[in-house]
Amino acid sequence: MSLDFGPAVALSCRECGARYDLGPSFACLECFGPLEAAYEFGTVTREEIAAGPANIWRYKKLLPVPGDVEQKRNMNPGWTKLVKAEGLGKSLGLKSLYVKDDSGNPTHSFKDRVVAIAVEAARNFGFHTLSCSSTGNLAGAVTAAAARAGLEACVFIPADLEQAKIAMARVFGGKLIGIDGTYDEVNRFCSELIGDPIGEKWGFVNVNLRPYYAEGSKTLAYEIAEQLGWRLPDQIVIPIASGSQLTKIDKGFKELIALGLVDDKPYKVYGAQATGCSPVSVAYKAGHEVVQPVKPDTIAKSLAIGNPADGPYVLDIARRTGGAVEDVSDPEIVSAIRLLAETEGIFAETAGGVTVGVLRKLVEAGKLDPELDTVVLNTGDGLKTLDAVSSVAAPSAVIKPSLDAFRKVI
């Protein structure tokens, strides 16, 4: 089997640094640490990136994908809008605020980014089926990408997910299996399945393809920097589910500095959780270095991972950069969704309510400098979590089509 992962040349253990050949493996044989892609980057210029396509493949020389990736059948996500959020900024008292709005991706969440990379890994390894454990968004991203790529799909979700996420995970034609349990139980089940003959030739995007998949989140860092005019933000607020996205955005920023694509400068990374699933925030506030698993209970289902694999790394990054980890309650999430909608015309899913809510809380607590360039992520779409705004899911008034009737209601 001839593999083509572009600039990625090996897998390396994030804990002990042991190196492995590129393959569908995810845990270090020495220390059980997580493996991630290791690169030998060639020269990359701002100009060639700018001349690339309006999707994540403009950064293909920084990703574990073949050089001809834009010719393949792929969803081609990314290059979503970085919205200059003057309305929200004014409301919160922030001078220079941007919303990175990933609801513009093909299946309307940032998951399209990571799945796009996993599809190329699945092709490289000759897998016929794409699979995942998912809190909802990932299931839709995987089944859509599999449909486009001509792969089979079989995805696993907690059975109690939002209706819209279930429909979106099913309409693309793959198998959708509801598991009677939490996301963490779904995840454990998938790890078992990999060892079973059924799971042979299956690419579980967030298990045995994870070292490739996770790299997709780096593209958020690249896009934010490029869209700011090749400059890192001073402060960034990122949601925490497994914590992977946050660690990869940090990795992306560091790569851009190392490659000379942006000036080296300090930036503060803030992690955002829902109070009903806030193991990382709890650990951060207690000064712990490890994360105590919890059983999630929050409307922010896309962030409801009670045992976040990358929790310790998130704690490390928040502390190292001078950021923080904070959490907000379900009512604060709903309030933040509405604030973002009313000030920016952006309808975020609950995860976006979490980041905007945490941003608000950090500003109010003086933990974030209102004078500095700040980016807040919206990673999903409000249409997928309509229950969160059910209080406004009806007309202001219903009338007969007459001016008299209208005058009575305004």
Next chain:
Amino acid sequence: MSLDFGPAVALSCRECGARYDLGPSFACLECFGPLEAAYEFGTVTREEIAAGPANIWRYKKLLPVPGDVEQKRNMNPGWTKLVKAEGLGKSLGLKSLYVKDDSGNPTHSFKDRVVAIAVEAARNFGFHTLSCSSTGNLAGAVTAAAARAGLEACVFIPADLEQAKIAMARVFGGKLIGIDGTYDEVNRFCSELIGDPIGEKWGFVNVNLRPYYAEGSKTLAYEIAEQLGWRLPDQIVIPIASGSQLTKIDKGFKELIALGLVDDKPYKVYGAQATGCSPVSVAYKAGHEVVQPVKPDTIAKSLAIGNPADGPYVLDIARRTGGAVEDVSDPEIVSAIRLLAETEGIFAETAGGVTVGVLRKLVEAGKLDPELDTVVLNTGDGLKTLDAVSSVAAPSAVIKPSLDAFRKVI
């Protein structure tokens, strides 16, 4: 009041050619024909367009907007994906098929394009409130754009719309008035309201701002041509609600030819309706030049306009270009939504089911050449019309998290 509409210099009557100063007017005083923007275009090159932003403002020199439009608070829609649809093409027996997927717009329908232009017109005329009659998508686009632009919003919809569209029209904070009646009744009510003192200083995007608003649909033509490598498609399938979008795509193609941005060549325009609201298709098949209004009864609510204002122009364009107008039943719409999802990973709303269903019907009837470059439009998002796919809105199976349980269901 100093107006700045960029290259647009007047309004002109589409029927009699009478010219008027730019203003919030929409009907010819001579013959009651519809007014549209008239331009004096300067030089426009492919290079300067390519150097523009990844949204409709890359074409600002062809639109009735100020030259500094990209500095304003606007949703900045457009530059959505033109997906090379090899999967769907293979399934239908088409050699070269593309899906223009406008679900990637900020509120996930093509309406963001037209509203973006209307916002600039409202600003020009000093209006404080943005309004519309809507079958759903437009209401969300207007309220979002008003939120971003700092305008008030008050929008009108038939009270029986899909839940997702109602939520999306309300979450951005404007007033949402449900009218107990059809879209055509909502529309007539809005025309009354314009003459009333309440409606003074209101910009009804699809009534008194219509000559500007409607021009936004031209950007679909520009983008398709540019994304094809500055080439017109041979055949294009476009949904018909009022018919405005179809006429403006034709206008856009003709402008590109006149400006020398693409080579002159024939192209065939096909209109698509739902059988439950198919007045234009009926007229086309009967050889009529006028359209008999109908009372809509279809799941394709975003196309449910029983008295389409631009119907006669659509008939003319379909006949002149050698295209056709066709319609599909509600079951055919659902089947087409699923086919598009399963072959391309694109989840279309019912309007996209209409265009893909009509495409299939035209191919099967031999009315469309399978060898030629064909573009089919998806103008909205499946998340807004979930009821259409309710038959698949559940997991394939729900199981306990065990391999034994899984073996039993696969």
